Amino acid sequence: MKIVTSEQMRQIDRECIRRGTPGHVLMENAGRAVAEEISRILDPINQKQFLILVGPGNNGGDGLVAARYLHDWGAEVSVYLCSPRPKDDNNLELVQQRKITCIDVAQDKELTRFNELLASADCVIDALFGTGKARPIQGVLAQVLDKVTQVKKKNAGLVVFAIDLPSGLNADTGEVDPVCPLADYTVTLALPKLGLFRFPGAERVGELSIADIGIPAELAADIAIELITEKWARDALPKRPLDANKGTFGRVLAVAGSINYIGAAYLACSGALRVGTGLVTLATASSLQPVLAAKLTETTYLPLPEADSGIISSEAVTIIGQNLKSYHALLLGCGLGQSESVSELISSLLFQKNLPQLVLDADALNTLARIPDWWQKLAGDVILTPHPGEMARLSGLTIAEIQSDRAGIARKYAQEWQKTIVLKGAFTVIASPDGNCRVSPFANPGLASGGTGDVLAGAIAGLLAQGLSLFDAAALGVYLHGKAGEVVKDTLGDTGMLASDLLPVLPGVIKQLREMTKNR
Incomplete structure (x- = not known):
């Protein structure tokens, strides 16, 4: 609509x-x-x-x-x-x-x-x-x-x-x-x-x-601008054939987590799994792998060398690069931190050739913002998921300027950078390089807490791996994430809502959409 x-x-x-x-x-x-x-x-x-x-x-x-x-x-x-x-x-x-x-x-x-x-x-x-x-x-x-x-x-x-x-x-x-x-x-x-x-x-x-x-x-x-509706979300859901195997539903590689942000890796990978991704692999600092494995039992792992305890080394780029070809989507940035070694890793990884489709969040965006003309160097299919502060760093605008015209700003830079942008916040805006734009119907203060963006980034990467286009994966991920937030708010209220509260709700939101009658 x-x-x-x-x-x-x-x-x-x-x-x-x-x-x-x-x-x-x-x-x-x-x-x-x-x-x-x-x-x-x-x-x-x-x-x-x-x-x-x-x-x-x-x-x-x-x-x-x-x-x-x-x-x-x-x-x-x-x-x-x-x-x-x-x-x-x-x-x-x-x-x-x-x-x-x-x-x-x-x-x-x-x-x-x-x-x-x-x-x-x-x-x-x-x-x-x-x-x-x-x-x-x-x-x-x-x-x-x-x-x-x-x-x-x-x-x-x-x-x-x-x-x-x-x-x-x-x-x-x-x-x-x-x-x-x-x-x-x-x-x-x-x-x-x-x-x-x-x-x-x-x-x-x-x-x-x-x-x-x-x-x-x-x-x-x-x-050019449309509201994401329940009907659109239902129609956009990836198909689930009866003869499927885990390869049918795509593979996500998430490079995420650090000693101070262990939970970000958990939330991002869980977000991808909860929207139906067939296989999620977490590439993280080797010392964090046992901690996360106790919590994330369905995820496979790619332990990476460390620069310091719990901080991925820039040398990990070689290991990651050798494993990329078997994945349909690469999620990069959630909880990685902003150490020098991590920034070097992100910079080296992003400008490689033949990358899978990318979802960039958090510290990947902060690293990009420090690279002059980064949009000219970053090729391929990319979704950026900034909150207003990250968007300000990427664009050079103030947060006030961005918030004064969220749809207009997101559309302008999606076209200029030729990247799909998810500008997070109340009524999250998704903008495509072709000038089209979708707006989430949800504004929920309960989602204004640490970790909810990691769940969203994981959900988007998971939908991307299942074969949706960049624009559709971003918009559907935003809708499912927002609807899950509404369900949790209806149960708990919007005070004290945790990012992890969204995870068990996501499959139910998808189930409810699939059960909608076709004439609605």
Whole structure:
């Protein structure tokens, strides 16, 4: 599913209308879809009090349609007109014909009726502004939204729905007006908007759902950024033939671990195994091998010479090079450390010819960042998995610059460097050298802890070894990792979540995807 800017959405709307779908039909579809989603979430809706805040444009029209359906399905609905509506507004007329309570702010100067309706409401629906709002919200509109926020602070049971996006949230940048409400749920229309995945706006969205309003998917075919969906992830899973052997599911060689980061090697190899890799070999410092073998019983080992205790020697490059040809993916960097010998090893290994597909994480990225024009020297198929700090070192940008436009920055450098980039963080971004980009639907503070990136790097390498393309392996690894995080969060919460908690959950996430019905 594509992610659009406000201008792209307007162009798609116009083209849909030009092809024969009237605007009023799109509005009817939108309002009904919103009402259906609200009914699903708040079921049963009868005897619940709904207050719908209606603005001046299409977003307000969507709210009026939703009001009509919610009323017809048994809800107690009140409409509050916060701005003048067109005199020939058919949706307003249909609301009035049903004797739905409809208050015009022009006749409620002191907001007395508004305050009464808000005090008795179970649910407020924000239908004030959609993608077209760019100016600051002022006057009575600001007062209304501020009042909703104040009442919600005192009444935790008040549910706030936003149509398309919370009013005052910039659909492109994620910037927010001071009175932008904190929605519990946002029902975005047709396609998700880029600003919903950018901060600080993303914190105002609540639970996001996407309503189909009848716009053909082909109209968004040329959009470069897409949201990773459950359906896409299911379809991308590697096949598991009944007559398979371990060679069928690929071989990963992980060069990982050091005396201070033994766990990184364990987590990375386990991540690869838990997504179905046939064979994982850990190349690590020889003194660490017995320690890890007690924990990682399914992994084979390639003990390497040491420069110091638990630190791989640069001389290990020869041994690694001699063993590469039997592997489909090489994972390099997790927990290696930044000693001089390790940096020499990484530099020597990366610029060899005939390397398998590469996944570079952590200390491999830190070493790259110290090599001038590294992207011109690093050939072959490569996935980079930086967090914002590592991306800053690789690109020379500040973390703030990267975080201000994560998708744009990832796309720019994926094309410039001709490497697949996984820019980790809330709503992880995966960018391909061809300019295409995928965005994870997950933002989970529980994943902001040591070791979760090692699990992710291992999962990506494992999927790559099973035959997925670089872009698909990176995106599917991110999705499975993020979904596993959601499962753990639902069980334990997002405080105290460990990277190792993800490992036993990953196979269950894959199983659940495979069991999805084909018509979803």
